[in-house]
Each structure stands twice: as structure tokens, then as C-alpha cells.
Amino acid sequence: MYILNNFEYFAPETRSEALELAKKLGSKAKILAGGTDLIIQLKEKMITTENIINISGVDEFKGISCEPGKGAVIGACTKIADIEYSEALRKKYPALSFAAGEIGGPQVRSMATLGGNSCHSSPAAETPSPLSALGAIVVISSKSGDREVPIEEFILGNRKNVLAEGEIVTKFVLPEPAPKSANRYAYIGLRNAMEIDAVNMAVNLVLENDGETIKAIKLVMGSVFPRPLISEKIPALLIGKKLNDELVEQAAEVAQSEAKPITDVRASAEYRRDVVATLTRRLLKEAYAAAKEA
Numbered sequence: 166m167y168i169l170n171n172f173e174y175f176a177p178e179t180r181s182e183a184l185e186l187a188k189k190l191g192s193k194a195k196i197l198a199g200g201t202d203l204i205i206q207l208k209e210k211m212i213t214t215e216n217i218i219n220i221s222g223v224d225e226f227k228g229i230s231c232e233p234g235k236g237a238v239i240g241a242c243t244k245i246a247d248i249e250y251s252e253a254l255r256k257k258y259p260a261l262s263f264a265a266g267e268i269g270g271p272q273v274r275s276m277a278t279l280g281g282n283s284c285h286s287s288p289a290a291e292t293p294s295p296l297s298a299l300g301a302i303v304v305i306s307s308k309s310g311d312r313e314v315p316i317e318e319f320i321l322g323n324r325k326n327v328l329a330e331g332e333i334v335t336k337f338v339l340p341e342p343a344p345k346s347a348n349r350y351a352y353i354g355l356r357n358a359m360e361i362d363a364v365n366m367a368v369n370l371v372l373e374n375d376g377e378t379i380k381a382i383k384l385v386m387g388s389v390f391p392r393p394l395i396s397e398k399i400p401a402l403l404i405g406k407k408l409n410d411e412l413v414e415q416a417a418e419v420a421q422s423e424a425k426p427i428t429d430v431r432a433s434a435e436y437r438r439d440v441v442a443t444l445t446r447r448l449l450k451e452a453y454a455a456a457k458e459a
């Protein structure tokens with residue numbers, strides 16, 4: 166049962182070779198990065214392929230550039246563990262850094278990549294919610310050139326995304342956080358280690374110069390919809406206001422009203438809705454306090 170079918174294996178060393186192979190083999194190939202999702206799917210015969218293109222050896226697809234004032238660029242094949250341990254990312258984008266550190270166990274994080282987490286397009290994936298809250302752009306490359314897609318438009322649903330034949334995700338571009346802003350991530354799963362999230366959530370909150378009035382806010386929920394769900398009602402409720410306990414309660418209610426969770430092996434829809442309220446309260450308070458200190 167756990168024996169892989171035969172396939173041709175390619176290990177390009179340059180971007181140009183990888184894109185050439187992706188173009189030539191098209192739908193007859195699967196891209197392999199860390200393999201922590203793909204190899205399982207192949208072993209369990211959920212998918213088959215005639216060819217594998219292992220892009221993990223392409224240096225141009227790896228690395229973190231995160232300079233003061235310049236946002237960040239993260240190569241798609243950057244290991245999750247490198248994101249978890251990057252001091253620069255932790256300072257600017259604690260939401261992403263924390264989410265990365267909560268994926269699987271150390272072995273998984275040292276193999277898995279940021280690109281793989283989005284390209285697998287699981288509704289419960291850890292990093293798409295913070296990437297979306299932070300305004301990340303996915304750079305998709307092919308022999309015809311590059312195109313840029315916001316992360317929330319990249320993921321279409323459970324294991325579905327906008328990648329076309331011959332395309333590879335090569336990097337993620339994150340804007341510089343606004344002054345007086347803070348971003349945070351939280352999740353709840355069924356146990357403390359190696360679980361898949363029942364619900365996850367990320368928030369990016371910006372204050373006006375007075376250090377108290379909310380200027381902008383993006384709250385994104387994971388695992389309550391086939392793809393990351395951006396709250397439309399939270400900005401409508403909170404922008405222009407100073408956060409207080411009453412608003413936090415109202416925000417928890419509106420987030421609950423927007424979530425569309427399902428019941429599955431990990432949690433019931435009812436439980437997930439409760440968790441949405443809990444995480445909304447927690448993240449709003451944390452992000453607001455941190456933004457006031459920023």
C-alpha cells in the first residue's frame with residue numbers, strides 16, 4: 166500500500182531548468198518541494214504522476230530577505246523552520262513566524278516549505294491566514310514570465326489553487342508593516358502536538374497617530390471555509406473606534422456570523438464557531454495592546 170508507483174525524477178539546479186521542465190512536462194509532472202504532503206498523497210495513491218520535478222535544490226527559490234523598511238521576500242522553497250527561526254521575520258511578522266513554528270513537529274518543519282503549505286491548499290493550513298492578514302503576494306513563474314496574485318486569490322478551495330500547467334510558485338512578497346501596527350496569529354487544535362488546526366486566525370491591526378483609534382484591520386480565519394476567510398464585518402465595526410470590551414464582544418459575534426465551518430473528524434461546526442469567538446477576542450486584545458506599544 167505504501168509503495169510509490171514508478172516515475173521519472175528530475176532535480177533541476179537552476180530556475181531556468183525548473184521552468185523549462187515544468188513547461189515541457191506540464192500536467193504529466195508534479196512539483197516536489199519538501200514532500201511532506203506530496204509523498205504521502207503518492208504513497209496513499211490519492212494521486213499518481215509520471216514525473217516528479219524536485220525544485221528544492223534551486224537556490225533562486227530559497228531564502229529570506231527582510232531589511233528594515235523594505236517588507237520581506239521569502240523564496241517559495243524556504244523551509245518552514247528557517248521562517249520560524251528568522252529573527253528579522255519574528256520582529257516584523259510575528260503572526261507568520263508563530264504560525265510557522267506551530268506546523269507539525271521539528272522533523273516536518275525542517276523539510277516542509279512555505280510554498281508547499283500554500284500550494285497544497287488545505288483549508289486547515291497554518292500559513293495562508295497570516296500571509297493573507299499581512300497582505301502577501303504570491304509570485305508565480307513560468308517560461309512566459311512572472312505573475313503576481315494576492316494569497317487570498319491564489320487559494321480557490323480545498324486542494325485547489327490558481328496554478329496553471331507549467332507554473333511554479335517562486336516567492337512570496339510581504340509589504341512593510343504600517344507604523345503603529347501589530348500582527349498576531351492564534352489557533353486551536355485537538356491536542357498540543359502534531360495536530361491539524363480546528364480553527365486558526367490571524368489579525369493585522371493599524372492604529373491612527375493618536376495611538377488608540379483603529380485605522381485599519383484585517384482579520385483572516387482558517388479552517389472555517391474552503392479557503393482563508395477574510396472578515397468584511399470586522400473592519401466595518403472597528404475602524405474609527407477605540408477598542409473596548411463591548412466592541413470586542415460585538416467583534417466576536419460578527420466573526421462567528423461570517424464563519425462557515427463544517428463538522429469533520431477534527432471538530433464539530435458548533436465547536437469551531439465557539440472557537441472563532443474565543444480567538445477573535447484573544448487576538449483583538451493582543452494586537453490592540455501590541456499596536457499601542459509599537
Ligand SMILES: Cc1cc2nc3c(=O)[nH]c(=O)nc-3n(C[C@H](O)[C@H](O)[C@H](O)COP(=O)(O)OP(=O)(O)OC[C@H]3O[C@@H](n4cnc5c(N)ncnc54)[C@H](O)[C@@H]3O)c2cc1C
Nearest residue numbers: 198199200201202203269277278280281282284290291334
Ligand atoms: C506529520 C505531519 C504534520 C503536519 N502538520 C501540519 C500542520 O500542523 N499545519 C500545516 O499547515 N501543515 C501540516 N502538515 C502538512 C505539510 O507539512 C505542510 O503543508 C507543508 O508546508 C507542505 O510543504 P512541502 O514543501 O512539504 O510541500 P510538498 O509536499 O512538496 O508539496 C505540496 C503540494 O504543493 C505543490 N508544490 C509545492 N511547492 C510548490 C511550488 N513552489 N510551486 C508549485 N507547486 C508546489 C506540490 O506539487 C504538492 O501538490 C503536516 C504534515 C505532516 C506529514
